[in-house]
Amino acid sequence: MHGLGNDFVVIDARTAALPGAMTAAIARALADRRTGIGCDQLILLEPSEAQDFRVRFFNADGSEAGACGNGSRAVALLHGTPATVETGGGPIALEPLEAGARVDMGAARFDWEAIPLAYPMDTARMPVGWETLEGPMAVNVGNPHVVFFVDDALAVELERLGPVIEHDPLFPERVNVNVASLAGPDHLHLRVWERGAGLTRACGTGACATAVAAIRRGLVRSPVRVTLPGGDLVIAWEPSGTIVMSGPAATSFRGTFAWDDYAAGAAT
Incomplete structure (x- = not known):
């Protein structure tokens, strides 16, 4: 899927668990545009006890992010109905629209500890x-x-x-x-x-x-x-x-892959 060309591999593991744990190495292997499927971010949907479901965002380098706005719109379009989902950055509300979605991203935080910064400073106009x-x-x-x-x-x-x-x-x-x-x-x-x-x-x-x-x-x-x-x-x-974002999202294609191919490659 993609939102304005910011593209994602979306894996839906809400009803069928993955064969193994999603790791930074596997996410990185899947995201590789030459040897994997290729994407800016990998999105993993999982069950949640607190919300309708859980969404995890992995960057192309394998690191996990707390939020992804374009990816959240893609998830809303894929899910098809309004939902509140759990993310690493806190719960967010999704609402699919025609060819896109509206997402309530929650409140912005400005305290230096919340960014976080290495030491205190005015975040409104940083002296750097x-x-x-x-x-x-x-x-x-x-x-x-x-x-x-x-x-x-x-x-x-x-x-x-x-x-x-x-x-x-x-x-x-x-x-x-x-x-x-x-x-x-x-x-x-x-x-x-x-x-x-x-x-x-x-x-x-x-x-x-x-x-x-x-x-x-x-x-x-x-x-x-x-x-x-x-x-x-x-x-x-x-x-x-709270911050409300509206914009397009789209499905590029659907497919399958062999988990063991990427798990084995990530291990080496």
């Missing part, structure tokens, strides 16, 4: 910078983000600076890097370097974090249209409220 990228806002929307507002998001060398910021010791759990430019009173252009996946055509949590940051700084009003390389998302948020 990397070359021309300075004074970002940090937001946790189920996973950690820093948001930089620039004159032209396309002009930023995100392929080079993204991994430097992602792996900076300031971010003990690494971080997603967003660069955005203002396109109108309710419109942003955005590019994202995604933690564990790299430069991506779209990032739903990045769009959420960036819209929230722009609203907090008074740059735009809600709802916000966020234009990414893969297309548009609409983000609605009011202070003290």
